[in-house]
Amino acid sequence: MIEVQELTKRYGKQLAVDHISFGASGGSVVGLLGPNGAGKSTTMRMLAGYIPPSSGTAKINGYDVVRQSMLARKSTGYLPENNPLYPHMYVREYLGFMGALHGMNRKKQRIEEVIGLTGLGPESHKKLGQLSKGYRQRAGLAQALLHDPPVLILDEPTSGLDPNQLSGMRQLIRDLGREKTVILSTHIMQEVELLCKDVLIINKGKIVADDELKALTAVRSLEEVFRELTR
Numbered sequence: 660m661i662e663v664q665e666l667t668k669r670y671g672k673q674l675a676v677d678h679i680s681f682g683a684s685g686g687s688v689v690g691l692l693g694p695n696g697a698g699k700s701t702t703m704r705m706l707a708g709y710i711p712p713s714s715g716t717a718k719i720n721g722y723d724v725v726r727q728s729m730l731a732r733k734s735t736g737y738l739p740e741n742n743p744l745y746p747h748m749y750v751r752e753y754l755g756f757m758g759a760l761h762g763m764n765r766k767k768q769r770i771e772e773v774i775g776l777t778g779l780g781p782e783s784h785k786k787l788g789q790l791s792k793g794y795r796q797r798a799g800l801a802q803a804l805l806h807d808p809p810v811l812i813l814d815e816p817t818s819g820l821d822p823n824q825l826s827g828m829r830q831l832i833r834d835l836g837r838e839k840t841v842i843l844s845t846h847i848m849q850e851v852e853l854l855c856k857d858v859l860i861i862n863k864g865k866i867v868a869d870d871e872l873k874a875l876t877a878v879r880s881l882e883e884v885f886r887e888l889t890r
């Protein structure tokens with residue numbers, strides 16, 4: 660579960676996220692849409708505990724991301740936008756390292772599981788710096804899934820994937836969304852239509868739509884709705 664109240668982020672004078680409130684609960688994928696610079700990544704970074712909010716609150720599974728940051732992080736899997744990985748580490752070494760950070764027992768078995776789930780197998784003998792963009796993205800997702808968190812925050816998870824990889828990744832996200840609360844950002848409207856039950860549209864730091872996809876697109880296409888609300 661994700662609960663956001665009046666969440667705000669200022670970078671100096673710039674108001675990147677402006678008093679946003681929304682909620683998301685398990686068993687669905689929420690699409691976070693917005694034009695470039697709207698505040699999507701900033702919002703996700705705050706939810707994942709990577710940057711502190713300027714004001715407002717966010718709770719992950721009931722844990723406040725600032726006051727109970729360790730517990731909130733344990734409940735969160737985060738795939739960052741540019742997915743900064745450690746280029747010199749081998750895939751399994753990296754996942755082992757991330758597992759240790761999460762204080763996981765029986766890492767080995769779980770590492771093989773997430774390598775299988777994300778289709779990393781054929782490239783799993785390589786160093787992260789040697790992986791193609793699509794496989795780096797998979798390594799990032801494997802890391803996000805490692806500790807089996809109930810909430811997944813995925814910042815443009817399908818960027819850089821070829822059409823074959825794309826359908827596999829979307830299927831995986833759809834499956835994960837059956838049990839977990841998944842919030843993903845994307846610029847691909849078709850992806851939202853394929854994956855998301857609920858949609859948030861953010862523009863200039865403010866939420867301009869928070870509704871079920873069905874309701875939002877009852878009269879017009881998602882693209883038309885998006886263009887009108889973010890003009």
Ligand SMILES: Nc1ncnc2c1ncn2[C@@H]1O[C@H](COP(=O)(O)OP(=O)(O)OP(=O)(O)O)[C@@H](O)[C@H]1O
Nearest residue numbers: 670673674675693694695696697698699700701702
């Ligand atoms: N570290 C930072 N310092 C200063 N300003 C920042 C910083 N990070 C983001 N911003 C600004 O905050 C605003 C929101 O940026 P953010 O990256 O959250 O947008 P976004 O919706 O994810 O965009 P995109 O679709 O291009 O990835 C932008 O105006 C951006 O320039």
